[in-house]
Each structure stands twice: as C-alpha cells, then as structure tokens.
Amino acid sequence: MEHVPVQRFCEFMTPSTIELQFLDELKSDQREYRRKEVITREGEKVANVFLLRSGWVTSSFAVDSGKRNQLVKLHFPGDVLGLPSIALTKTAETLIAATPTKVDVIPIERLASMFERAPRLAFTLFLSTQQERLMLMDHLAAVSHTSAQQRVAALLMYVHRRLKLFGECSDVLDLPMSQQQIADAAGLTSVHVNRTLGELKRADLICTEGKVIRLLDIDRLEELAAFPDRASVRNPWWLTSIGQQPFMGD
Amino acid sequence: MEHVPVQRFCEFMTPSTIELQFLDELKSDQREYRRKEVITREGEKVANVFLLRSGWVTSSFAVDSGKRNQLVKLHFPGDVLGLPSIALTKTAETLIAATPTKVDVIPIERLASMFERAPRLAFTLFLSTQQERLMLMDHLAAVSHTSAQQRVAALLMYVHRRLKLFGECSDVLDLPMSQQQIADAAGLTSVHVNRTLGELKRADLICTEGKVIRLLDIDRLEELAAFPDRASVRNPWWLTSIGQQPFMGD
DNA sequence: CGCTCCCTTGACTCGACTCAAAGCAGGTGG
C-alpha cells in the first residue's frame, strides 16, 4: 500500500485498491535529483507532470527579467509538480530540488486518461488543486497585507505544519534554503530577511544552531503567522458517489 | 448554441453538441443580482458553484479581521465562480456583483457527476483552473515585485484584455469599481491609488471623463503592466483523444 | 436640505530596499 506519496489523493477520500493500482501505473519513469538540480526550467516544453516521492522542491518564477525570483511554492512528498503549466506550451515554473529528491514522471496524456478511466481520482485531484488555488490566494493576501515578521513566521509555520503530517517533526527545522530563497518566498530582500530573523531571535521566538532553526514558541509563532484556518471536507457524498470502479479496459 | 457563457470550456477545444447540452443541464437554477449584491459571503456553507452569464463579479477575502480586503479576482462572463472553495465546508471567498449580474447555479454534486459523465469537459475545466492558478502566481509575483504604477496599469490592462475578448472594447473603460476596490485588488491603499492614477494622467497614459477611464497609450500601458505572455495549448491530442461522447445514461 | 459615499490633497512617518563592506564557512586544488 502506497501511503505518503499519494496523500494528495487520500485527503478527501480513501482510494480503492484498484484506484491505487491505477495511480501506480500512471508513471512512465522514475527520476532522482541532487540538491539544487533543475527538474524543469521555465520556457521548456511541457510534456509531464511529476509526483514527488521524497525530498523538497521549490517552484519559482523569474521576475524583472531574471533579476529577482518569486518562490511560489514549497513542495513536499505527495505533491504533484508541474500542474499549473499543463495548459501551456512552455512551462512557467522552474522546479528545483531543494534536497535530494525522487519523483515519478507522469506524461500528460496519462493524466488525461485518468479523467476517463478513474473519474473519482480525477475529481479528487481537482479538489486538491482548488485547495492549492486557495493557498495561493491566502499567500497573495499575506504578501500585500502583512509585515516582514509575519511573513517569515508564516513560512516557518507552513513548513512546520507540512512536516508534522509526516510525523517527522519536532520543534527543529532544518531548512534547506538560503536567506535569499526565504526572501524570494516571502517577497522580501535577503538583507531584510536576515534582520527579521534577528528580530525573531531577540523576541525569543526562534533560535538558530548552525543552519538549523529551533522554534522556541510555536504558539506565538502561529499567532504571528495568522493563517486563516479552513476546514476541508472529508468523504462528501457527492464525491464518494462517483463510480468507484475505474474502467481498466484495454 | 451557447457562446460567451461557456468560453471557459471552449478555450482548449470545441465541445460537441452533446457536451454543450450537458453543460446546459448542469444548472439547477438561474439567479440575478443587483450591483453590490452579495452572491456568496465568506463563512457560508458551500453547496454550489456559479457560471457567470453576464456582468462582473469581484471575489474577495477579508484580511486583518475585516479591516482590509484583498480583491483576489475580477470575474467576467464565462467564468466559473466559487470553485476554489469547493473542497471546504465554509466558503473562503466573498463574491459580490460589481454590475447587474446573471448566474447559473450549479450544485456541486452535478459538477462531480460531470467527471463521470463528460470527462472531456471535466478535463477542460481542470485545465482552465490550472490557468487560474498560474494567473494567481503571476499576481503574487507582481504584488511583491512591482511598483504601484505598474500594478494599477496591470489591472487596467487585464480588464482591457478581457473585454477585448467580447469585442465590447474600445480604449474606454467603464470600471464599476471604487478606488478603494482598485486598491484592494492591487494591494495598495485608496489614497495611494488616487495619487497613482494622477501620475498616470500626468504621464498622458490615461485620462478620466467622469467615472470612465480612457486609455491614451495602450502600448506603453502594456509595457508598464509587463504581463508575462504565456501561450496556451489548443486542441492537444491528449485532450481530444478523451472519449467525446459523454455517457448520458438514466 | 442634509446625508453618505467617494475622490482629492497635504503633511508626516516608517518599513523595507539599496548600496556597500566585512566576516564566515565549505570546498577545491596546489
């Protein structure tokens, strides 16, 4: 039974055995990347999406003709990478492995066939990307309405939450990101991120031990980050009523 | 034949007659709203999505416990409203009619059934929401990396482009938005939007005649707005190869 | 007539950016 890597498909319902098998057969290939290796560079032709099996991946955009970067999303195991660009001829995102990484390669035509063969999975993926869209909206609201401290805290808490899902998490974060990248994610400059981290340290919210960040007061950090909390549906009848048996013909 | 209101479904391929009929039968109801009327308020139970038939609709979030608003998206005829919240128990977006508006009400369970009955339409909708996601990413990048002038210009050009699609458009925009709303969209304050519009006027890029904005130099405005230009796929084989005949049983 | 929005303008503040220089690894090759 696959567990972590298909969490995107388990978030709203539990897939049947046949569906899990179908998912497993989507991949055409499996690839590994080293830290900082490029998975996809913006401008390249779009042919695949990727299921992240292990490792962290950053998704970013060049802005200002390359002078700056916008880090749009930090991906964790179970995430599907590259979806936003499937309607384009050239990829918009640059995907870079932040840690050593394993991905399944899923050709777009197989993804398309999922809509015919496994509609329940397709709708689940659809729901999951709507959630992503919402997170982007929250990110957008945050970037234009919150202070540097809040944005940095929000980033830390986001990572903390995701890691908690895997149980891999204590109050210690080993961020594989430079301050420059944190800045790109939060919409700040590296200089200012540095100062902001300093402020958080002085406020006894975090401390750093080498590259590692220790979260000293998670409650206050959560409060600072001020994520809107949104409750997701689980097993809604309109989802579970869709045909459960995918058509596995030919 | 329905034309404008289903453009979201025609962007990537041409739906078959049966598919168009299916789309038409999705709605459970049709509603009309007056200017400033609320279609959906954040926090309400999620039961439907809406197909915008005519009029403009703003989608916004309260931030800072209601002191500020983030206007996330301006919707035009053909857009599907409310999708980002379908995975939630309570809506995240507040949808407000910016002009007199007509919408089709689509219960979520019917949307779900589309994934079973009309997979090609479902995948088309999926593609279209991936595009939305991308636009949000661009919006995000813009908000953190561009000046007030650029953001206001970007908003104007966005509206101009959308209107051009309907052929309704000259170089004259009749924005049904207050400067406060423009500010909410651009991530600015109303005071600063006012000054920024002043700058654009002094630079002979726009002029205002009452509530109407006349675009004096669209080329320079486009340059200022600096949208990334992204080419969408049309009729990709992996889309058109999906079963064209929806199952219309029972 | 007076209300309520909304736009407009001015004066002041401040958070985040820029530019710049200096410290600090970690890694590579001589």
Add this chain to the structure above:
DNA sequence: CCACCTGCTTTGAGTCGAGTCAAGGGAGCG
C-alpha cells in the same frame, strides 16, 4: 595542510515608496 575561491550571512548608513491621519470638496440621493 594551507591558500584561495565562491557563496552565504551579518551589519551599517542612507533613501524612498507607500501608508497613515486628517481635512476639505463633489456628486448623487432620499
């Protein structure tokens, strides 16, 4: 083993864009 990169972090000084607060002016409406 040391010398030298190169990339990342840290700190300082100065600037500026956008926000805040506040007051006045129009325009539409009951």
